[in-house]
Amino acid sequence: MFTGIVTDVGQVVSIAPRGELRRLRIACSYDADGIALGASIACSGVCLTVVAVAREGARTIFDVDAAAETLAVTTVGTWVVGTSINLERALKIGDELGGHIVTGHVDGIAKVLSREDFDDMSKFWIEAPRELSRFIAKKGSVALDGVSLTVNEVEENRFSVLLIPHTLSVTTLGGRRAGDALNIEVDLMARYAARLSVAG
Known part of the structure; x- marks a missing residue:
């Protein structure tokens, strides 16, 4: 779950086709140590699962896989290297609900x-x-x-x-x-x- 309160603006740094999937690498300012594999991050409203995390200089890079359905019904399929995207980490118990309840399942x-x-x-x-x-x-x-x-x-x-x-x-x-x-x-x-x- 998310709240629709953006906490960072990331940037797509690479896109690689993997069969019906598309792997995206996204640069952000989040602390790499605070991102666990399997964590959910809303990327311009699309809930995606982190499959890799790394540091590159001052930046944190995380990888996500976008499936065919996601590519078809969201704007993810139009993203290119350099595209800026809104980022939000998933809610934790006790976090302030500043916006409204957002699932990350784009309609x-x-x-x-x-x-x-x-x-x-x-x-x-x-x-x-x-x-x-x-x-x-x-x-x-x-x-x-x-x-x-x-x-x-x-x-x-x-x-x-x-x-x-x-x-x-x-x-x-x-x-x-x-x-x-x-x-x-x-x-x-x-x-x-x-x-x-x-x-x-």
Whole structure:
């Protein structure tokens, strides 16, 4: 489990095909001694398992394997060497739940429709896959590229979010523009509520 509070921005340093898998090496500022093999790290919202850890100078490098399903339904398949990605370590018991409950199981790919900058903030209009729109509600939560955000407005399968200066500066969302693709995970509570309403 994660909270959607990004704790580092990493960079893809190599990509190697391995049959249906793709092994990615990611550089970050985390302490290598604190990353165990088998640990889960959310990489731009995608929960991936650490399969190797090393130090290279001042950087920590960790390896993850992306399976065919992950490559097909997330933006991981479009990453190249040099791609910057939001990183979050998995929650530990007792950690502060600063955002909202995020599983790291991305639901699909959303698209940035527009960006309006003002007062050091940015308002984004996002297009979600139509099948996910019923889980997105005004004042609800959504994770975009692993960042927990509050939904401001909803119009059919379009919704807006407002990014404060801090979020723009410490995540990759500051560099996003119209046309960019984003990993989207809808609020887990909204998904369960929709399921219960159907069952009832």
